[in-house]
Amino acid sequence: MDIDKLKTSRKRExxxxxxxxxxxxxxxxxxxxxxxxxxxKTMLNAGRGNPNWTAxxxxxxxxxxxxxxxxxxxxxxxxxxxxxxxxxxxGIAGRLEAFLESNKQSGGAELxxxxxxxxxxxxxxxxxxxxxxxxxxxxxxxxxxxxRMLKQTEIVVHDYLIREMCAGKPxxxxxxxxxxxxxxxxxxxxxxxxxxxxxxxxxGDKIALGVPIFTPYLEIPELARYDFKVTYINGxxxxxxxxLTFQYPDEELDKLGDKSIKAFFIxxxxxxxxxxxSAHSRKYLVKVVKNLNPNLMILTDDVYGTFVPGFVSxxxxxxxxxxxxxxxxxxxxxxxxxxxVIALYEDNIYDDMLSAIPEKDKERLAKLYESLTLHPEKxxxxxxxxxxxRRVALNHTAGLxxxxxxxxxxxxxxxxxDKENNxxxxxxxxxxxxxxxxxxxxNIPVIPDPERASYYCEIDIHEWAMKNYGKxxxxxxxxxxxxxxxxFRLAEKSSVVLLNGGGFAGPEWSVRVSLANLEDRDYSVxxxxxxxxxQDYVEAWESMxx
Numbered sequence: 001m002d003i004d005k006l007k008t009s010r011k012r013e014x015x016x017x018x019x020x021x022x023x024x025x026x027x028x029x030x031x032x033x034x035x036x037x038x039x040x041k042t043m044l045n046a047g048r049g050n051p052n053w054t055a056x057x058x059x060x061x062x063x064x065x066x067x068x069x070x071x072x073x074x075x076x077x078x079x080x081x082x083x084x085x086x087x088x089x090x091g092i093a094g095r096l097e098a099f100l101e102s103n104k105q106s107g108g109a110e111l112x113x114x115x116x117x118x119x120x121x122x123x124x125x126x127x128x129x130x131x132x133x134x135x136x137x138x139x140x141x142x143x144x145x146x147x148r149m150l151k152q153t154e155i156v157v158h159d160y161l162i163r164e165m166c167a168g169k170p171x172x173x174x175x176x177x178x179x180x181x182x183x184x185x186x187x188x189x190x191x192x193x194x195x196x197x198x199x200x201x202x203x204g205d206k207i208a209l210g211v212p213i214f215t216p217y218l219e220i221p222e223l224a225r226y227d228f229k230v231t232y233i234n235g236x237x238x239x240x241x242x243x244l245t246f247q248y249p250d251e252e253l254d255k256l257g258d259k260s261i262k263a264f265f266i267x268x269x270x271x272x273x274x275x276x277x278s279a280h281s282r283k284y285l286v287k288v289v290k291n292l293n294p295n296l297m298i299l300t301d302d303v304y305g306t307f308v309p310g311f312v313s314x315x316x317x318x319x320x321x322x323x324x325x326x327x328x329x330x331x332x333x334x335x336x337x338x339x340x341v342i343a344l345y346e347d348n349i350y351d352d353m354l355s356a357i358p359e360k361d362k363e364r365l366a367k368l369y370e371s372l373t374l375h376p377e378k379x380x381x382x383x384x385x386x387x388x389x390r391r392v393a394l395n396h397t398a399g400l401x402x403x404x405x406x407x408x409x410x411x412x413x414x415x416x417x418d419k420e421n422n423x424x425x426x427x428x429x430x431x432x433x434x435x436x437x438x439x440x441x442x443n444i445p446v447i448p449d450p451e452r453a454s455y456y457c458e459i460d461i462h463e464w465a466m467k468n469y470g471k472x473x474x475x476x477x478x479x480x481x482x483x484x485x486x487x488f489r490l491a492e493k494s495s496v497v498l499l500n501g502g503g504f505a506g507p508e509w510s511v512r513v514s515l516a517n518l519e520d521r522d523y524s525v526x527x528x529x530x531x532x533x534x535q536d537y538v539e540a541w542e543s544m545x546x
Contacts, residue, residue, distance in 0.1 A: 003540035006485075006492050007031065013482040020215045021047075021503035021512070024484070028498075031491040044522050045497040049271070049456070051516040053430065054333035055423065058410035061108030061115075062138070065406065068099050069139040086142075087135035093127030096134075115413040118156070125152055137402040137409075144399030148386050149180040149341075153409045160412035161326060161343055164306050165313040172319055176343040177382045180400040180408065181389075183338035184303055184327035191299060191323060191342065192220055194388045198365060198381065199357045200297065200350060201262055203227050208256055210248065210266035211235065212273055212458070212506030214301070217265050231255055232505065233264070235273060242467065243447055244460060244507075246273035248281050256285070257292030264296055268314065269304040269453040272504045272512035276308045276451045282317050289318055295349055298322040306331040306415075307428055307453040319345035330455065330516070331427065332411045339400075339408045342385065350381040368392055431455060434515040434523045441527020455516055458501050461486055461534065462509035469538065476541045483508040486533060494529040 008016070008031070016024055025047045032043045069087060072095070076085025093116075100113050116134075119125040133152050136142050144150065149157070157178060162170055181187045195201040208231045209217055221228035233255055237247040256264055269276040277285075289296050298314055298321045305311040305326075315324035327340040344350065355377075357365075362377060369376035372387060372395055379387075390398040400408075415423065431454040438457060439446045444464075465474050483502055486509075490496040501510025513526060 003536055004489075004493065006488055008488045008492070010482055010485075013484050013488060017482060017484040017500065017502065019503075020219065021499040022215065024487075024503065025497065025499060028487055028491040031488065032495040032497050034492075043495040043497065044518060044526055046513045046515075046518055046522075046526055047497045047499045048517050049330065049514050050335050051330055051333045052518065053427070055331075055411065055414065057108060057111055058332065058407070058414040059108075060106070061111040061410045061414075062407050064103065064106055064108040065112060065134060065138045065410075067103075068096060069135045071099065072135050073139060073141075087132060087139060089128050089132040091128065092135060093131045096131045111410065111414055111417065114417045115156070115410070118413060118417065119152060122159070123152075123155055134406065134409075137406040140401060140403045142402065143397055144180075144402055144405070147395060147397075147399040148383065149178050149399070150402065150405050153405050154178050154180075156409055156416070157341060157412045160416055161324075161341070163416060164311065165302060165324065165326065165343075166316040167310050167312050171316050172345075174319070174346050176315070176319075176324075176345050177380070179342040179344075179382055179385055180405055181340045181342060182400060182404075183329060183335075183340045184301060184325050185340075186338070186389075187325040187327075187340050187342050188216060188220070188301075190385050190389050191325070192226065194381070194385045195263070195297070196226065197368075197388055198354060198384055199361045200353055200381075201226075201228070204229065205263075206231060206258075206261045208233050208261050208264045209505070210264070210268075210270070212246070212270060212501065212504040213265070214267050214271045215504055217267070217301075218505055231258075231261055233266075235270065235275075239447075244463060245449065245451075246270065246275050246458070247278050247451070248285075250281075250284055253281065253285050253288055256296060257288050259293050259295075261293065262295075262297060263299060265299045265301075266314070267301045267304075269302075269308060269311075269451070269455070271304065272456045272499070272501060272506060273458045274304065274453045274456040275449065276305065276311055276453065277314070278451055279312070282312065282314065285314070286317050289321060294321075295353060296321055297350065299325070301325045303327040303330055304453045304455050306424065307431060307455050308451065309424075309428065315343060315345070320348050323350070328408055328411050334407070334411070337404060337407055339404055339411070341408075342382070344382045348381070354381060371395075428454075430520075431515050434518075434520055437520060437523040438513060438515065438527045441524040441529075442531045443527075455514075457513045457515055458506060458510050459513065459530070460501070460507045460510040462507060464534065465509075465537075469541075473538070473541050476544070477509070477537060480540075481537070486530075487511060489533050489536075490529060494533065496526055496529050498526075498530075 072087040073084040119130045206229045210233045235246040237249045300314045315322045324343040329335040366376040387395040435454040484500045499512040502508040
């Protein structure tokens, strides 16, 4: 068989493919780095989802607001040593207007003025109370209060979620309670724990996962604390030409009609496939839930929703059932900020189910939360999440730091005030261009897909092999190589780092390319190197046949 041998043996590949893709990545980076030292090639690590762009204007507004906050502190007390006072409420709105007028040429000034007017004109905020929340928030001189989320900040971020998660047209008239958290990661941890702590899920319960999916959702249910029995809802649909669309066929969604399945976890648009759940599948899921499993708890992670025009979350279609996690990290280039929210509709099944748990559990939970309220049995699930995040006893110091909430608010208002959606269009066009460059490098035409977010791209080598060369070539691949061989081969021979799709419960022979973290031209290179590597397998097969 005429193909280069790798440093990593097949036996070693078998061992390493048991790891999470994010742990396997370290081995691939080491191989790619070694190859880089030997050649003029630059290592291209398309394994990370961290975007290589940032939103400048809301950051400019953050620092400008910080200047205003410090000026307000100096007005109260200004010692030479640096000891200053804290913002004062009376007349503060007028002082902000004057500050912005004198700094109107500064970056972020227009956004700050727009946010100030938005709160007053759209929601009737008292000007001094509104600006006082901004000033205290940016200075960070007080504990977050309310602990779940600052009052007026929550209202504006709620507007943003309705616009981005419900396409600006909510299917209902109620509102969502928001809990500001330290990114989507913290949201996941808090949700799993509070569902267990409040008996809404129990160790060993059956849950469902929409796969492929971000690997922690595969790994957390296996932890001893949860030990959930998992049913996979496979995104295995194909189009009329046999191409994977990664949508959920009706028969897969039918699995959720089983009442023994207590919760359904989904990333939408998915990571790694980067497609949103289609309108057909959302409507079908609504029928399944309402007719067969009305108490199904749905937890949807919608961080990539902002990259699809007109995106609609399950929080809009099934508001009573759905807990939505949204992170600002990817869209605004803010992974280091750790900004996320959990959204729960006011009228929801979680609160209803809390009233139906066994009496002995109610008594235990009443004891747990009795320091927070005289009526712990009436404590809403969203407020239990907050308390649980600080082991209940530290509930009074819970909550996302106020400067973080200010940056979240500025990101949200930046999008709300962008009436032409220019930022969104540029982000979407950037990713779409990279997607096209990747497939151009592969020399494979791009198939249009309105549900595609293009943040990642999953390429199924198995499917490509079957369509282009048939069963005999597929058998050759399976007999002579591990599914992860291609990621090792790319790293060692081409200094290209991709993640293995099988680690996300996707097709075993697939690879995930992040389209977010490299320069545009790099995706042409990755496409060509991937194509050349795939061709190496073909040549080895043809050589063996001869």
